[in-house]
Amino acid sequence: EIVMTQSPATLSVSPGERATLSCRASQSVSSNLAWYQQKPGQAPRLLIYGASTRATGIPARFSGSGSGTEFTLTISSLQSEDFAVYYCQQYNNWPLALTFGGGTKVEIK
Amino acid sequence: EVQLVESGGVVVQPGGSLRLSCAASGFTFDDYAMHWVRQAPGKGLEWVSLISWDGGSTYYADSVKGRFTISRDNSKNSLYLQMNSLRAEDTALYYCAKDVDSSGYGYFDYWGQGTLVTVSS
Numbered sequence: 001e002i003v004m005t006q007s008p009a010t011l012s013v014s015p016g017e018r019a020t021l022s023c024r025a026s027q028s029v030s031s032n033l034a035w036y037q038q039k040p041g042q043a044p045r046l047l048i049y050g051a052s053t054r055a056t057g058i059p060a061r062f063s064g065s066g067s068g069t070e071f072t073l074t075i076s077s078l079q080s081e082d083f084a085v086y087y088c089q090q091y092n093n094w095p096l097a098l099t100f101g102g103g104t105k106v107e108i109k
Numbered sequence: 110e111v112q113l114v115e116s117g118g119v120v121v122q123p124g125g126s127l128r129l130s131c132a133a134s135g136f137t138f139d140d141y142a143m144h145w146v147r148q149a150p151g152k153g154l155e156w157v158s159l160i161s162w163d164g165g166s167t168y169y170a171d172s173v174k175g176r177f178t179i180s181r182d183n184s185k186n187s188l189y190l191q192m193n194s195l196r197a198e199d200t201a202l203y204y205c206a207k208d209v210d211s212s213g214y215g216y217f218d219y220w221g222q223g224t225l226v227t228v229s230s
Contacts, residue, residue, distance in 0.1 A: 001171075034216040036154075043204060043220035044154065055218065087154055091215025095168045098156040098215055 002026050002093045006086075006101035012109040019075040021104045023088035028068045032092035035064055035073045038103075039084045047086075048073065075106070083108055111135040111219045113205045118224030125195050129224055131188040131205030139163070139183040142213035145190050147201035148223070157203070158190065162211040173199075195228045202226075 003026040013019045023033070031051040036044035046055040048064035051071060061076040075082055088101040117129040131143070145157040158179040159168045167179050178191040188205055202225050206217035 032215065036217075043222055044217075045220070046216065046218050049209075049216050089154070089156075089216060094215040095159065095166075095213060097170065098159075100154040100156070102153050 001097050002029060002090050002099050004088055004090055004099050004101035006088055006104050008104060009102070010105045010107060012107050013078050014109045015080060016077050017109075019078055019082075019106055021073040021075075021086055021106070023066075023071040023073070023101050025069045025071075025090055029090040029092035031067045032090055032094075033064075033066070033071050034089045034091065035062075036087045036089065037082075037084045038087065044087065078106070082106065111207065113207065113219060113221030115203060115205050115221045115224035118203060118226045120227045120229060121195055122230050123196060123228055125228070127192045127195065127226060129190040129192065129203055129205075129226070131221060133186045133188065133205075133207070136207070136219075138181075138186040140211055142208035142211060143181060143188045144206045144208060144213075144217060145179060145188075146204045146206050146217070146220075147199075148204070149198075149201045152201075155201075159208070159213045160188070161213055166212065168213070192226070195226075197228050200226060200228045 005024045007022045033051045035048040038044040052064045063074045085103045085105045087103045112134045114132045160179045176194045180189045202223040204223045205221040207219040
């Protein structure tokens with residue numbers, strides 16, 4: 001099973017600042033990586049797929065990068081609605097298993 | 110508008126059985142693979158199972174293999190998860206999620222709001 005490790009577990013950021021979230025795979029997943037945002041009491045929402053392609057309706061302040069084993073989600077200027085938990089997910093080891101990272105909570109500093 | 114509405118979550122005793130349902134609308138249901146993903150209270154996300162557009166292919170996480178069965182009824186735009194031999198560690202919010210492909214590309218563009226399964230004596 002491919003293990004996905006996200007860091008940091010919690011990120012404290014002020015509104016308007018840049019946030020950089022990391023995701024590492026235990027083996028290469030090529031560019032088969034997605035990012036999701038989950039707010040309290042809500043279902044996850046797809047942000048990024050293919051490591052760097054924004055999903056429909058996702059603002060341009062969200063960007064994804066990386067390939068292989070190292071990936072980054074960047075939020076260029078945090079808005080109040082962006083404070084949430086973010087998960088990465090690999091879909092390279094498929095159809096054997098899909099795995100998620102443990103999540104990064106972005107909180108208000 | 111795509112809508113996925115799960116139901117069937119209850120409190121069940123260890124060893125018991127349960128069937129979850131997911132009603133889909135707003136898209137052509139039989140064009141897409143569908144998944145179940147779960148989230149234990151206060152924890153992260155765990156993929157559970159996938160079914161292809163026609164039900165011909167199914168896949169399961171090791172943690173549920175042999176105990177859970179995924180199925181679909183395209184005439185009713187519905188997805189199901191039969192859960193047997195339930196354990197305390199199956200306690201979670203169960204989400205129905207839509208794949209972007211008919212056979213299952215592996216990521217999810219729409220999610221339901223989830224249904225809570227609690228396994229407890």
